[in-house]
Amino acid sequence: GQQLNQSPQSMFIQEGEDVSMNCTSSSIFNTWLWYKQDPGEGPVLLIALYKAGELTSNGRLTAQFGITRKDSFLNISASIPSDVGIYFCAGQQDNDMRFGAGTRLTVKP
Amino acid sequence: ETGVTQTPRHLVMGMTNKKSLKCEQHLGHNAMYWYKQSAKKPLELMFVYNFKEQTENNSVPSRFSPECPNSSHLFLHLHTLQPEDSALYLCASSQDTAGAETQYFGPGTRLLVL
Numbered sequence: 001g002q003q004l005n006q007s008p009q010s011m012f013i014q015e016g017e018d019v020s021m022n023c024t025s026s027s028i029f030n031t032w033l034w035y036k037q038d039p040g041e042g043p044v045l046l047i048a049l050y051k052a053g054e055l056t057s058n059g060r061l062t063a064q065f066g067i068t069r070k071d072s073f074l075n076i077s078a079s080i081p082s083d084v085g086i087y088f089c090a091g092q093q094d095n096d097m098r099f100g101a102g103t104r105l106t107v108k109p
Numbered sequence: 110e111t112g113v114t115q116t117p118r119h120l121v122m123g124m125t126n127k128k129s130l131k132c133e134q135h136l137g138h139n140a141m142y143w144y145k146q147s148a149k150k151p152l153e154l155m156f157v158y159n160f161k162e163q164t165e166n167n168s169v170p171s172r173f174s175p176e177c178p179n180s181s182h183l184f185l186h187l188h189t190l191q192p193e194d195s196a197l198y199l200c201a202s203s204q205d206t207a208g209a210e211t212q213y214f215g216p217g218t219r220l221l222v223l
Contacts, residue, residue, distance in 0.1 A: 004151070012166070035214075040216070041216045042110060042111070042199050042216045044114070088152070095165075095206050100151060
């Protein structure tokens with residue numbers, strides 16, 4: 001079935017740097033979601049986007065729902081060590097929900 | 110704490126064993142899901158239950174058998190698994206399965222099949 005293309009696969013950054021990751025799809029979605037997964041835990045919802053063009057912030061995190069409804073990005077500003085983990089995008093259309101393969105973020109102090 | 114709990118958190122089993130994974134949600138949701146998460150791959154949806162009825166079986170082998178006795182509990186019964194079934198099994202719940210309903214995940218059960 002349709003999967004999302006999430007990039008980059010992994011990132012190694014210095015504490016304090018900004019981070020950007022994105023997801024693209026050949027299909028449109030009505031909802032875009034961004035999750036974070038810590039080691040040994042399940043994904044936790046960070047941001048949900050419900051409208052094309054919507055830009056939403058949650059603390060140092062900012063996510064946008066692409067105007068074409070086929071993409072979304074997540075930015076993290078001024079990264080800190082606890083930002084380490086795997087970030088997943090998910091697109092939802094009716095009863096269908098698809099996930100990206102994840103971006104593994106490493107933050108060096 | 111997302112309101113979705115899973116037990117056990119870790120499980121090691123032989124290929125001839127029978128075991129069960131349990132999921133419980135305390136969010137008052139009506140839909141529950143089982144996902145398989147393998148390294149560096151997208152989450153794979155296995156089963157969906159809405160109001161205790163199975164609404165989706167994503168071509169999952171019969172050695173995985175789900176059970177949903179009520180809207181708060183979901184089980185995954187395991188029998189004669191293969192080593193390639195080793196993965197993190199995640200349970201999730203949402204208000205229902207209609208579009209735009211956000212899913213909340215449990216912490217997962219890390220399964221190793223020897």
